[in-house]
Structures are given as structure tokens and as C-alpha cells.
Amino acid sequence: MIKKFLQKVFNKRAKADAAINNAELSDTSAAKVISAKHHKIDKSLISQSALKTCDGLQKAGFEAFIVGGAVRDLLMNVKPKDFDIATNATPEEVYKVFRRSRIIGRRFRLVHVLWGNETIEVSTFRGHHLAEGDALTNDSGRIIRDNIFGSLEEDAVRRDFTANALYYNPANEQVLDFHNGVADLKNNLLRMIGDPTIRYQEDPVRMLRAVRLSAKLGLKIEKSTQAPIQKLADLLQDVPPSRLFDEMLKLFLSGHAVESINALREQHLHHGLLPLLDVVLEQPLGEKFVMLALKNTDDRIRIGKSSNPSFLFATLLWHEMLVAWKKYQAQDNHPIPALHMAMNEVIDIQAGKMAIHNRFTATMKEIWAMQPRFEQRAGRRPYALLTHPRYRAGYDFLLLRCESGEIDPEIGDWWTEFADASTERRTEMLLPDTSPKKRRRKRKKPANSDKTLLESVASEHID
Numbered sequence: 001m002i003k004k005f006l007q008k009v010f011n012k013r014a015k016a017d018a019a020i021n022n023a024e025l026s027d028t029s030a031a032k033v034i035s036a037k038h039h040k041i042d043k044s045l046i047s048q049s050a051l052k053t054c055d056g057l058q059k060a061g062f063e064a065f066i067v068g069g070a071v072r073d074l075l076m077n078v079k080p081k082d083f084d085i086a087t088n089a090t091p092e093e094v095y096k097v098f099r100r101s102r103i104i105g106r107r108f109r110l111v112h113v114l115w116g117n118e119t120i121e122v123s124t125f126r127g128h129h130l131a132e133g134d135a136l137t138n139d140s141g142r143i144i145r146d147n148i149f150g151s152l153e154e155d156a157v158r159r160d161f162t163a164n165a166l167y168y169n170p171a172n173e174q175v176l177d178f179h180n181g182v183a184d185l186k187n188n189l190l191r192m193i194g195d196p197t198i199r200y201q202e203d204p205v206r207m208l209r210a211v212r213l214s215a216k217l218g219l220k221i222e223k224s225t226q227a228p229i230q231k232l233a234d235l236l237q238d239v240p241p242s243r244l245f246d247e248m249l250k251l252f253l254s255g256h257a258v259e260s261i262n263a264l265r266e267q268h269l270h271h272g273l274l275p276l277l278d279v280v281l282e283q284p285l286g287e288k289f290v291m292l293a294l295k296n297t298d299d300r301i302r303i304g305k306s307s308n309p310s311f312l313f314a315t316l317l318w319h320e321m322l323v324a325w326k327k328y329q330a331q332d333n334h335p336i337p338a339l340h341m342a343m344n345e346v347i348d349i350q351a352g353k354m355a356i357h358n359r360f361t362a363t364m365k366e367i368w369a370m371q372p373r374f375e376q377r378a379g380r381r382p383y384a385l386l387t388h389p390r391y392r393a394g395y396d397f398l399l400l401r402c403e404s405g406e407i408d409p410e411i412g413d414w415w416t417e418f419a420d421a422s423t424e425r426r427t428e429m430l431l432p433d434t435s436p437k438k439r440r441r442k443r444k445k446p447a448n449s450d451k452t453l454l455e456s457v458a459s460e461h462i463d
């Protein structure tokens with residue numbers, strides 16, 4: 001039995017070795033090879049799915065490495081949150097190796113290999129963007145085409161930081177280091193590969209990545225990598241709003257949002273990103289509220305809890321919402337319609353710079369629209385609010401408003417007690433109903449009313 005098993009294992013091995021030997025191996029002479037004895041990567045931190053993906057590709061005769069942020073995190077003994085694989089197989093070849101995989105992306109095609117509910121992203125080595133010779137950058141030097149396959153060495157050059165250009169081969173446990181990334185990491189340095197000015201011009205998002213990664217990993221941005229940032233900050237205006245959103249979302253959910261925002265402000269990178277946030281951070285109450293919200297999010301993420309991006313963006317824009325709400329009320333609009341006008345205005349202005357995905361804006365509006373309802377503590381209204389599907393988010397938001405000094409903490413305390421109180425205690429807690437009952441007549445809803453249900457319910461409460 002054992003003999004049979006060993007035979008099977010050895011046969012498999014021999015087959016794999018033959019496959020590897022047949023493949024055209026990459027030229028690694030320009031790389032430092034760091035063995036397991038020196039890098040001491042703890043293999044138990046590597047996802048089984050990533051290992052199976054590398055193994056599958058290698059058995060099919062291709063090269064495959066774990067690459068990028070995952071290797072950097074492993075070297076720092078941090079469990080990576082996702083794994084990317086780089087290979088010399090084309091997307092079609094990768095797709096053929098794995099039954100459960102799909103090719104994604106239009107500009108540069110990648111393959112998602114699915115293992116249970118984990119997805120491993122596999123990309124073919126990418127070549128240098130100048131290889132084709134025609135104009136691949138726009139007037140400000142931003143790369144607009146970047147879709148050429150290349151060699152392993154070329155793939156390393158086009159990565160952003162030295163610490164992100166490391167290739168780990170699980171089969172022999174070696175790390176290939178083309179740009180001295182391991183030494184930089186040891187010295188706690190985040191260093192751009194190549195000429196930093198050109199690299200930021202090619203892709204201004206790299207400035208945000210420098211700030212985010214240095215905050216997340218406690219790395220210092222190396223001097224020449226740091227130097228051009230302030231001067232080039234305006235290039236971010238040129239980046240598509242949806243790309244900025246994705247990057248900012250990573251930053252806010254990194255568990256180091258407070259440090260990241262502070263660093264963005266120090267480097268003057270925050271202007272124009274969240275145009276309304278600029279204004280908010282300049283008012284003491286707004287700043288306190290945003291910083292409290294970010295700290296809360298960081299704390300949650302660091303203990304492994306999830307954080308809802310809608311909640312976070314609702315906090316970031318709240319004080320601007322308050323200003324707009326006041327403005328519309330001063331123009332003689334009823335409070336609830338004014339609230340809706342303000343919500344739409346704030347989200348529209350934001351969309352021009354860093355478009356918040358629609359799937360988040362709907363929840364943001366629900367959280368905001370709930371806030372005036374917390375002030376109504378008489379009659380049946382508090383009971384109705386407790387059954388709102390987003391009550392918990394609305395309540396957490398209310399507590400932040402109390403903690404930041406925007407409203408009387410007594411309201412937050414009241415809701416904390418009311419939510420868990422017995423039926424008798426709840427009745428005792430209700431405030432006297434002062435709404436003019438006589439004026440509460442039943443109105444027939446006009447057939448073509450464009451008010452939402454929430455608006456009509458809420459305006460009935462406020463009238």
C-alpha cells in the first residue's frame with residue numbers, strides 16, 4: 001500500500017519535472033536568488049489555492065510564481081489578504097489548465113481561477129509599454145495602453161515598488177529579486193522602480209499607492225520616491241473617477257485609514273480627491289467627526305471585523321450634507337424634501353471627482369435619511385424606526401454624531417437604552433407627543449406623486 005503510494009508520488013513528481021524541463025525557462029540572471037534559509041517565509045501563511053494554482057501551471061509545463069503584495073507581506077510575516085500569480089502562460093493557456101476559471105478584463109486579460117469561494121488572479125508576464133514603439137502615453141505621460149506580454153524580467157520592471165517586484169516559487173521556495181526589494185524591505189523602505197517622476201506620470205495612482213502602502217506596512221517612502229509627489233499631485237485630476245474610487249476604498253479599508261489620510265494631507269494629495277472632504281476637514285467639528293469614523297473603521301478592521309463602505313462614505317460627506325441641507329431649508333423647503341435635495345447634490349458633486357459606486361450611494365442615503373427620525377421620540381415612531389432594515393448602521397452613525405459633539409449625547413444614550421428596554425420601560429421612556437394632532441389629517445396620495453414613500457411618511461411626521 002505504502003509502496004504503491006510512494007510510487008504514485010514519485011511518478012507524479014517525475015512527470016512534473018519533465019514538464020518543467022521542457023518549458024522555455026525565463027532568464028533570471030539579473031535577479032538575486034534568495035533561498036528559504038534566508039527569507040524564512042512561513043509557508044503556512046500561503047493560501048492552499050495559490051499553491052494549487054502554481055502547481056497546476058507548473059505541471060502543465062509553465063512557469064508560475066506568487067508575486068506582488070503577497071510576497072512582500074510574507075517577507076514581513078504578515079498574512080496576505082490576496083494572492084496574485086504571474087506566469088509565462090497566455091490567458092487562454094491558463095484557462096485550459098483549470099476547469100474552474102474565467103478570462104476577465106478587456107485591456108489586459110487576466111484569468112480568475114476559482115477554488116471554493118477563493119479566487120486567485122493569474123496574469124501573464126507583462127512587457128514594457130514602449131515595446132511596440134507607437135504612442136502609448138497621453139500628453140501628461142500617463143500610460144493609456146499596457147497590454148503587451150513580456151518576459152519575467154520585463155514584468156518585474158513595470159511593477160511599481162521594489163518590494164512589489166518579488167517572485168516566489170513555491171516549488172523550490174526561492175524568491176527572485178530583480179530590484180533589491182528584499183534589502184529595501186529590511187531597511188523599511190518603499191522605493192519606486194526606475195525614475196519616480198516618470199513612473200508617477202505614467203500612472204498617478206502610484207502616488208496614492210505609495211502613501212497607502214507606507215501607512216499600511218509602516219515603511220518609509222524613500223527620499224527620491226517621495227520628492228516629486230507634491231509637485232505632481234495635480235496629475236490625479238486626470239485619473240478616471242472610478243479608478244480613484246477603487247484606490248481610495250482600499251485606502252479607507254486598509255486598517256490604517258487615519259494614518260493614510262494624515263499622510264495624504266501632509267503631501268497635499270487629498271485636494272480634489274474627495275472635494276467635499278477638503279472642506280469638511282477644515283471645520284473642527286467636521287474633522288473630529290471624520291477622524292472618529294476612520295478610527296472606528298480602523299479598529300474594526302484590525303480585529304478582523306468587516307466594515308461597510310457605505311457607512312464610511314456616509315460619514316465622510318455628512319458635514320457637507322448638513323451644510324447643503326441647511327441651505328435648502330433656508331430656501332423655504334420642508335426639512336425632508338430639503339434633506340433629499342442635499343443628499344443628491346452632495347453625491348453629484350462627489351461623482352465628478354471620485355465616483356462612489358451606485359450600490360453604496362443607496363445605503364448612504366438610507367443612513368442619512370434616518371438621522372432626523374432619531375429625534376422623534378414620541379408615539380409609535382421610535383418603534384417603527386427600530387424595525388428599519390438599516391437601523392444598526394443608522395444608530396452607529398447617530399452615536400458618532402453624539403461623540404463628535406454635533407448633537408446632545410443624551411439622544412444616543414436614549415436610543416441605546418430604548419432598543420434593549422422592556423415593553424414597560426419603553427412606554428415610560430417615550431417623550432410626550434407634542435405634534436399637533438388636529439393637523440394630522442389623512443391625505444389621499446395624489447396619483448402622480450413623485451415623493452418616495454419615505455418622504456411622504458417623514459413629511460407627515462414633520463408637518
Ligand code: ATP
Pocket residue numbers: 067068069070082084158159160161164165203205206209250
Ligand atoms: P495590497 O496589499 O493592498 O493588495 P498590492 O501591492 O498587492 O497591495 P495590488 O493592487 O493587489 O496591490 O497589486 C498587485 C501587484 O501589482 C503590486 O504588488 C504591484 O506589483 C503591481 N501593481 C499594482 N498596481 C500597480 C501600478 N499602479 N503600477 C505598477 N504596478 C502595480
Ligand code: MG
Pocket residue numbers: 068069070082083084
Ligand atoms: Mg494585492
